[in-house]
Amino acid sequence: MLLVGFYVPRQQQRSLIEFQRQELSVMAKTIARTMGIAAERDQLQDIPLYFRAIENQESIQFSALQFEGDDVFITSPPGIAADRFQPNDPLLVEVPFEGGAYRGTIYVKGSPSYSQLQLEKLTLPIQVALSLVLIAMVGLYLFLLTRVSRPLQSLRMTAETLRRGELDEPVDTRPRITEVRALNLALERLRSGLKEQRETNALLTQGMEREIRRQTKDLRKTLDELKDSRNLFGSVIESALDAVVLADGKSRIIEWNRKAELIFGWTREEAVGKTLGELIIPHAFREGHSKGMDHYHSTGHGPVLNKSFEIQALRKSGEVFDIELYITDVRVDNEIIFSSFIRDITEPKKLRVDLEQERTLSASLLNGLPLMVSLKNEDLQFTFVNDNACTVLDRTREELLGKEEREVFSEDWVEDSIALDRAGYEGKDVPMRERAFMVNGREEKYVIGRYQFSIGDDKPVRYLLTYGFNITQLKEIQAELETALKAKDEFLATVSHEIRTPLHSIIVLANLLNEEGREEEAEQFSQNIHTSSQHLLDLVNDILDFSKAEAGKLELAPSPMNLDEFLQNLDWVDSGQRKETVQFTKTLSGCEGLKVECDATRLNQVLNNLLSNAFKFTEQGEVRLTVECERKGNEAQLHWSIRDTGIGISDENRDLIKQAFHQAHTGIARQFGGTGLGLGIVVRILNLMDSDLHIDSELGKGSEFSFTLALPILQTETSTPVVEGIGEANPEGLRMLYVEDMLPNQMVMQAMCKPWNLDLTIADSGPSALELIGSQPFDLILMDIQMPGMDGIETLQRMKTLDIHLPQVHAFTAHAGNDDRTKYRQLGFDGVLTKPITPTELEEFLKTHVHARHNRN
Amino acid sequence: MMRWILINFLLMLTPMVWGQDAVAIAKDIGKVEWTKDDIQAVFLGERSTWPNGRGVVVVLPSSKSDSFEKTAQWAFETDGFEYQKYWLSQVFQGRANPPIYLEDEDAVMDFVENHPGSIGLLHQVQAPAELRLSLR
Numbered sequence: 007m008l009l010v011g012f013y014v015p016r017q018q019q020r021s022l023i024e025f026q027r028q029e030l031s032v033m034a035k036t037i038a039r040t041m042g043i044a045a046e047r048d049q050l051q052d053i054p055l056y057f058r059a060i061e062n063q064e065s066i067q068f069s070a071l072q073f074e075g076d077d078v079f080i081t082s083p084p085g086i087a088a089d090r091f092q093p094n095d096p097l098l099v100e101v102p103f104e105g106g107a108y109r110g111t112i113y114v115k116g117s118p119s120y121s122q123l124q125l126e127k128l129t130l131p132i133q134v135a136l137s138l139v140l141i142a143m144v145g146l147y148l149f150l151l152t153r154v155s156r157p158l159q160s161l162r163m164t165a166e167t168l169r170r171g172e173l174d175e176p177v178d179t180r181p182r183i184t185e186v187r188a189l190n191l192a193l194e195r196l197r198s199g200l201k202e203q204r205e206t207n208a209l210l211t212q213g214m215e216r217e218i219r220r221q222t223k224d225l226r227k228t229l230d231e232l233k234d235s236r237n238l239f240g241s242v243i244e245s246a247l248d249a250v251v252l253a254d255g256k257s258r259i260i261e262w263n264r265k266a267e268l269i270f271g272w273t274r275e276e277a278v279g280k281t282l283g284e285l286i287i288p289h290a291f292r293e294g295h296s297k298g299m300d301h302y303h304s305t306g307h308g309p310v311l312n313k314s315f316e317i318q319a320l321r322k323s324g325e326v327f328d329i330e331l332y333i334t335d336v337r338v339d340n341e342i343i344f345s346s347f348i349r350d351i352t353e354p355k356k357l358r359v360d361l362e363q364e365r366t367l368s369a370s371l372l373n374g375l376p377l378m379v380s381l382k383n384e385d386l387q388f389t390f391v392n393d394n395a396c397t398v399l400d401r402t403r404e405e406l407l408g409k410e411e412r413e414v415f416s417e418d419w420v421e422d423s424i425a426l427d428r429a430g431y432e433g434k435d436v437p438m439r440e441r442a443f444m445v446n447g448r449e450e451k452y453v454i455g456r457y458q459f460s461i462g463d464d465k466p467v468r469y470l471l472t473y474g475f476n477i478t479q480l481k482e483i484q485a486e487l488e489t490a491l492k493a494k495d496e497f498l499a500t501v502s503h504e505i506r507t508p509l510h511s512i513i514v515l516a517n518l519l520n521e522e523g524r525e526e527e528a529e530q531f532s533q534n535i536h537t538s539s540q541h542l543l544d545l546v547n548d549i550l551d552f553s554k555a556e557a558g559k560l561e562l563a564p565s566p567m568n569l570d571e572f573l574q575n576l577d578w579v580d581s582g583q584r585k586e587t588v589q590f591t592k593t594l595s596g597c598e599g600l601k602v603e604c605d606a607t608r609l610n611q612v613l614n615n616l617l618s619n620a621f622k623f624t625e626q627g628e629v630r631l632t633v634e635c636e637r638k639g640n641e642a643q644l645h646w647s648i649r650d651t652g653i654g655i656s657d658e659n660r661d662l663i664k665q666a667f668h669q670a671h672t673g674i675a676r677q678f679g680g681t682g683l684g685l686g687i688v689v690r691i692l693n694l695m696d697s698d699l700h701i702d703s704e705l706g707k708g709s710e711f712s713f714t715l716a717l718p719i720l721q722t723e724t725s726t727p728v729v730e731g732i733g734e735a736n737p738e739g740l741r742m743l744y745v746e747d748m749l750p751n752q753m754v755m756q757a758m759c760k761p762w763n764l765d766l767t768i769a770d771s772g773p774s775a776l777e778l779i780g781s782q783p784f785d786l787i788l789m790d791i792q793m794p795g796m797d798g799i800e801t802l803q804r805m806k807t808l809d810i811h812l813p814q815v816h817a818f819t820a821h822a823g824n825d826d827r828t829k830y831r832q833l834g835f836d837g838v839l840t841k842p843i844t845p846t847e848l849e850e851f852l853k854t855h856v857h858a859r860h861n862r863n
Numbered sequence: 864m865m866r867w868i869l870i871n872f873l874l875m876l877t878p879m880v881w882g883q884d885a886v887a888i889a890k891d892i893g894k895v896e897w898t899k900d901d902i903q904a905v906f907l908g909e910r911s912t913w914p915n916g917r918g919v920v921v922v923l924p925s926s927k928s929d930s931f932e933k934t935a936q937w938a939f940e941t942d943g944f945e946y947q948k949y950w951l952s953q954v955f956q957g958r959a960n961p962p963i964y965l966e967d968e969d970a971v972m973d974f975v976e977n978h979p980g981s982i983g984l985l986h987q988v989q990a991p992a993e994l995r996l997s998l999r
């Protein structure tokens with residue numbers, strides 16, 4: 007009621023304010039319109055009419071005018087502060103006005119006291135009405151309280167007392183209201199009936215409680231015993247090292263221990279209640295399992311029961327793995343229970359396979375070794391032998407394993423071998439023994455060694471490893487090397503002899519030449535010195551050629567060769583070595599006018615050697631050179647044969663003499679001289695020419711050396727350009743610089759050049775030569791290569807950096823190979839002269855140089 | 864007629880701003896010894912009675928005419944727009960009676976001649992001598 011009294015005036019007040027606001031708005035719009043029209047028409051006199059009309063209204067507090075763009079509020083009455091113009095004021099109405107050029111806003115503020123006054127007029131009647139209603143309601147409340155509420159409360163209290171079981175207090179049956187009294191009488195009857203029933207129940211309850219307490223005690227005891235038994239059973243199963251799975255007759259899992267969880271991945275909660283087939287039996291075995299169960303149920307027997315076997319199982323991850331399984335059947339309370347004990351054998355099986363593979367690998371490795379390998383235990387019985395050992399010992403593995411050596415072998419070495427094995431097993435330092443075995447009918451030599459080792463940390467087991475190297479080939483190589491060394495020693499002795507012999511002549515005869523009274527013999531001595539020197543030169547050339555051939559650096563330099571001319575020039579061979587008792591004949595067939603491509607120098611060397619040998623070993627009779635030419639298309643087959651009537655070669659020495667350093671026997675060297683290199687060089691040159699040397703000989707009757715060359719025929723006649731006029735060229739006055747550090751060579755050059763009146767200057771070093779060419783002109787320079795300090799190559803390179811006209815520079819060196827010539831030309835030399843050089847060769851060179859120089863000028 | 868030709872001719876010669884050349888005109892208002900400030904107060908609605916107690920009726924040329932601008936310059940020292948705003952606010956607040964707007968200066972002069980107590984503002988060339996208010 008109070009709320010109504012409070013709410014209604016408030017609502018009324020809001021309505022009044024809204025009404026007042028609308029009224030103000032109408033007034034403001036009227037003013038705004040009036041002001042707009044008046045301002046537009048300059049009729050300001052109309053404004054006050056409306057303005058004054060609202061000024062007298064008690065519902066209006068003030069009004070105001072604000073021009074557009076101005077901050078100032080023009081108020082009526084004047085002096086109203088700006089803060090009175092609150093936008094949220096419900097009694098402040100603002101209306102725009104527009105008149106001509108003037109725009110602005112009209113504000114009209116209603117009087118708050120107006121609405122309050124109106125409200126007060128309404129409040130009093132409402133409050134009076136409400137007071138009357140309140141009084142009526144209080145009266146009604148008091149009536150209901152005394153006549154209805156209190157008797158009902160008494161009834162409720164009585165019912166509540168009965169509900170709580172308080173049945174001793176009787177119910178009051180004297181209320182004045184009839185209906186209430188009837189209710190109380192019914193309650194009293196209910197109370198007395200309940201009380202009687204309660205007393206009967208109490209007696210029954212006491213008897214039952216006694217019986218329950220007795221039975222509960224018995225049951226608790228049984229439960230405790232069962233619990234202990236179950237705990238024991240669970241503990242055993244849970245702590246089992248194997249997975250234990252119990253299943254009923256329908257293969258439904260009823261127990262699943264911790265280990266089973268670990269192995270299969272299923273938790274106990276997941277597994278129990280499931281069948282073995284859907285959980286741990288792989289698909290491949292499920293049908294078999296089902297048949298096995300049917301068989302068991304029909305016969306009472308199972309082939310897999312009560313025995314351990316390996317099979318595969320299924321993990322939760324889907325992996326199929328190997329297990330070892332043991333199944334028993336137990337009948338409990340007339341029901342079959344299968345107990346499965348399962349062991350994961352994945353790792354042991356893998357280890358077994360790995361171990362087997364490792365053993366196989368080790369055995370394969372040992373069997374593959376080119377060694378004889380065996381293992382023996384502490385009783386010195388074979389525990390392992392490799393294939394090589396079986397082969398060498400000529401026994402099978404089965405014959406050896408588990409046996410001692412004396413049980414298998416009866417040879418002399420057995421006892422010595424056992425003694426060494428024993429010493430080796432005990433860790434002593436045992437020497438290696440060389441021992442021969444017959445292997446496949448051939449004697450093989452082995453070096454036997456022994457090595458003791460242990461396996462295991464706690465209880466080490468010792469083994470003896472016996473190994474044998476096959477040293478047969480090494481022995482053969484050693485023998486060959488010893489033979490080769492011996493041959494080389496003989497060769498060195500021979501070479502030494504061959505070198506010393508001409509040197510002896512040269513040295514002695516040179517000394518004799520200086521003695522007085524030897525003038526008549528001087529020419530003979532000089533001739534002898536020349537012959538000895540030439541021999542020495544040939545020897546050195548042979549050694550160098552053989553050395554190159556051995557190093558694989560001997561090369562051919564084929565060039566056009568006129569066969570007629572070549573054979574004609576061979577005549578010089580017999581001039582020096584032919585004996586008067588030996589006749590030399592040449593028979594040529596089919597070679598006329600033939601021109602081929604061949605290294606004439608090397609072919610000449612071959613023939614020279616063979617002819618030289620023929621003359622050397624023939625005392626009388628003849629040496630015959632036969633050349634037969636056969637044309638085959640663009641190729642000429644040249645068959646060469648040198649036949650002599652000399653001492654001949656035995657059959658056993660025929661192939662031997664082809665080898666280096668070999669002569670038929672050392673007596674030959676003493677009798678005939680020579681290094682034994684000649685035939686070796688011949689064989690190697692012929693090999694380079696794709697040919698081979700054939701020897702046909704009979705001891706005491708003579709020999710025939712033959713070979714065939716297949717040479718390309720040159721079709722076009724290419725004539726070697728003939729340089730004319732060289733014979734008239736005169737080296738006299740030629741300004742030649744000879745750079746040479748060796749005094750004897752300087753003297754030789756001076757002696758050779760003396761007859762030609764050369765203007766010869768000698769520099770004994772590279773720096774001296776550089777100084778000389780900077781101070782005077784030269785026409786030709788001969789440069790030694792191997793000089794101390796600055797060698798010939800460096801001297802030439804420095805000469806080329808000088809700002810002078812450099813004449814032709816020729817290398818003058820004892821490095822006489824084709825490779826050397828090419829190398830020196832590439833290094834910038836204009837030509838190469840080889841030491842030693844004869845005066846004739848030097849004169850020829852100088853004349854050629856002078857002639858060429860004259861032609862250039 | 865000749866007189867109007869002469870006036871117009873003179874007006875052409877006079878500057879557009881009256882300055883010191885403006886005079887107030889009124890009729891039958893008794894002896895008045897007002898200063899220029901007194902007359903300005905009348906044209907600002909601040910003074911509304913003549914010395915004899917009679918109400919003053921301010922007569923102005925139309926706010927759309929050039930003369931209104933000149934009146935504003937003289938009386939309010941601002942432009943016509945501001946002067947008109949001023950009058951709107953004065954009337955709105957009830958501080959002054961609204962002026963009477965006429966079409967032009969001629970109408971102002973005729974109105975003053977025919978309505979004693981009214982006051983207008985004209986150029987001295989245009990203002991008849993009998994209507995001029997002499998300043999003190």
